[in-house]
Amino acid sequence: xxxxxxxxxxxxxxxxxxxxxxxxxxxxxxxxxxxxxxxxxxxxxxxxxxxxxxxxxxxxxxxxxxxxxxxxxxxxxxxxxxxxxxxxxxxxxxxxxxxxxxxxxxxxxxxxxxxxxxxx
Numbered sequence: 001x002x003x004x005x006x007x008x009x010x011x012x013x014x015x016x017x018x019x020x021x022x023x024x025x026x027x028x029x030x031x032x033x034x035x036x037x038x039x040x041x042x043x044x045x046x047x048x049x050x051x052x053x054x055x056x057x058x059x060x061x062x063x064x065x066x067x068x069x070x071x072x073x074x075x076x077x078x079x080x081x082x083x084x085x086x087x088x089x090x091x092x093x094x095x096x097x098x099x100x101x102x103x104x105x106x107x108x109x110x111x112x113x114x115x116x117x118x119x120x
Contacts, residue, residue, distance in 0.1 A: 048103040049110045
């Protein structure tokens with residue numbers, strides 16, 4: 001494994017192609033430019049995968065501007081009246097805390113049960 005990102009590889013290919021003809025396999029360069037823009041805007045391939053109930057918990061916390069560290073304080077969260085914070089959700093967050101934090105920070109994840117992408 002290298003330290004290159006997917007973006008680094010894409011840029012290397014793009015720079016190599018830039019020296020070729022105006023057309024690449026019949027495509028005008030403008031069409032390739034559009035793909036570059038799409039790539040820039042695309043989500044990462046390795047989105048965190050979390051249960052739906054955990055995603056709902058993240059959405060709740062974000063809607064009240066709760067800080068990430070407080071989301072691990074389950075006694076505080078229960079005192080705020082959130083009824084959906086079940087023992088299963090707490091257990092998943094504790095055992096998968098890095099995945100939970102990535103989903104929180106990115107604001108986007110895949111729902112484990114459906115494969116749906118949720119973006120805040």
